[in-house]
Each structure stands twice: as C-alpha cells, then as structure tokens.
Amino acid sequence: MQKLTKKVSEPFPFHSKITDWPVAERPREKLMHLGAASLSDAELLAILIQTGVGKATAVDLAKTVLREYRSLDRLSARSFRDLRQFKGLGNAKSTLLIAAFELGRRAASRGDSTKLRISSPEDVVKQYQPLMRDLQQEIFKVLLLDSANHLRGDETISLGILNSALVHPREVFRRAILEPAASIILLHNHPSGNPEPSSEDIQVTRQLCEAGKIMGIPVHDHIIIAQDSYASFAERGLL
Structure with missing residues (x-):
C-alpha cells in the first residue's frame, strides 16, 4: 500500500x-x-x-x-x-x-527547580504543567521534597494508564529512600483534558499513602494535570 x-x-x-x-x-x-x-x-x-x-x-x-x-x-x-x-x-x-x-x-518548566519551595499545589502545576499538559499518554511521577519542602528532584515511575500493577510502592519510594527525601508528592497527567480523579487514581493514592506512613515518608499530595486545569487530592480531602 x-x-x-x-x-x-x-x-x-x-x-x-x-x-x-x-x-x-x-x-x-x-x-x-x-x-x-x-x-x-x-x-x-x-x-x-x-x-x-x-x-x-x-x-x-x-x-x-x-x-x-x-x-x-x-x-x-x-x-x-x-x-x-x-x-x-x-x-x-x-x-x-x-x-x-x-x-x-x-x-x-524547570528553571532552577532544585531551589523551588513547594507551598501549594499551584507551585507544582506552574512547574510541571508546561511539560505534561500536551502529552498523549499518562505519565506518573514522584516529586521528592526535603524537610523544608524544597524540590530535590523527580522521577518518572510509569508510562500508560495509572493502575496498581504499574505503580508499586517499592518503585515509588525507592528513589525517596535513596535521596533521601522527607516527603513526596505524586503527580500524573490526564491526556483527555479532564483532571477529575478516577476510581483507580483514588485507589492507587490510598495504597501509596498507607505505604508512606509505614516508611515515614508522607505523601503530601497527588496532583493530576490536564491541559488547562488540575486536581489536587489534598485540596479535595482525598488523602
């Protein structure tokens, strides 16, 4: 053809x-x-x-x-x-x-991200929305914070639709332990343009929050980025 x-x-x-x-x-x-x-x-x-x-x-x-x-x-x-x-x-x-x-x-997006202090979901969105809003597949990242909530770095954990099989606590917290990070923020995008959390998003977040409590590395938020909007689990009381 x-x-x-x-x-x-x-x-x-x-x-x-x-x-x-x-x-x-x-x-x-x-x-x-x-x-x-x-x-x-x-x-x-x-x-x-x-x-x-x-x-x-x-x-x-x-x-x-x-x-x-x-x-x-x-x-x-x-x-x-x-x-x-x-x-x-x-x-x-x-x-x-x-x-x-x-x-x-x-x-x-990055600028001097190592000196960025995360004090609200908007700080994360401002930093990462330019990178993630136009992606055509879901990407799940973990953001690593120090004890003063400065961003120390990030790591991509999975590509594709978010589910518990792809996002295992071992992979999410491995880099946080090695860094070491005092806390983490979960971050992924919705290519559909709708930032509303799915039932799978909520389930995965709860599992990771429980794992964070056990390891002493709390999950401060899970933020979903869409084209021109976002959803914060912390703001919605979903953590």
Whole structure:
C-alpha cells in the first residue's frame, strides 16, 4: 500500500531556493545577525528542518506544517508518527523537531527547580504543567521534597494508564529512600483534558499513602494535570 503523505505548498515565485534569496532574508543569516527573536515561527522551524523537498523550500515546508496544526503549541504536542506524514519530514527531521520542542518545555518548566519551595499545589502545576499538559499518554511521577519542602528532584515511575500493577510502592519510594527525601508528592497527567480523579487514581493514592506512613515518608499530595486545569487530592480531602 502506498504511504499517504501531506503535500507541501508550492514556493513563492522566484524564491525556489533559499540560497537564491538575498542574504538578509535567509533564516540562518537573520538569526546570526539580528537574533532569534527577529525570526518568524516558520523561519525558526525552517532552520531545524534545514532542507525543503522538490521545489518547496524549508520555509515552505515549515509553513505547511504550521498551517496544518494552526499553532506552535499544537505542533509541539505532535508525535513522531504525526510529523512523518508530511512529505519532506523524514526520520531525522521529525526526531529533531520533537527533541527541540521537548528541550523548550523542559527549559521553560524547570528553571532552577532544585531551589523551588513547594507551598501549594499551584507551585507544582506552574512547574510541571508546561511539560505534561500536551502529552498523549499518562505519565506518573514522584516529586521528592526535603524537610523544608524544597524540590530535590523527580522521577518518572510509569508510562500508560495509572493502575496498581504499574505503580508499586517499592518503585515509588525507592528513589525517596535513596535521596533521601522527607516527603513526596505524586503527580500524573490526564491526556483527555479532564483532571477529575478516577476510581483507580483514588485507589492507587490510598495504597501509596498507607505505604508512606509505614516508611515515614508522607505523601503530601497527588496532583493530576490536564491541559488547562488540575486536581489536587489534598485540596479535595482525598488523602
């Protein structure tokens, strides 16, 4: 069966190759002389894409991809498979784009996270929502806190739908014991966009809270992140 790919729009007249453009209009040269802020979204993407396809330039290809997803936010959430459907985006270019977006999310979210003091669920959401709100599968993390509630780090425990088989107390508390952490916060996302806890979420949380009491490492909260909202077990009295 022939693979279906999205077509790339034709380039602008007389600009069939970026190397034929005036130097001041070429994305790479603009970035070097004027800084990254002077470039459009399409021009920045074109630098990552590097080359076009057929008669279309890298800028044309970038504009086609942006037009398909309508915003950088939507584009940044796309999977490798989504990007590969565009003619001209092979394995190397698709993985490069995904890696660049992930680095941007991490840089925006983390800052100097080792000095962050967690005093409310909003502190956690501000730190992790940019990283997790667009993910297309559930990720369960444990956040490690010291005795003053400073964030010492985090660890991803499982990928996929949350259940007691995937999230075992041994795995959740292993890093907390080694760190050592004084307490932990549980964190996962709902790709559906609905942050309401499921019955499985509540069951897993209760099991981990009981394990934390036994080991002397209390669970301060379990926070579920969605696209533009969140749910805190502590705020709802579910711990």
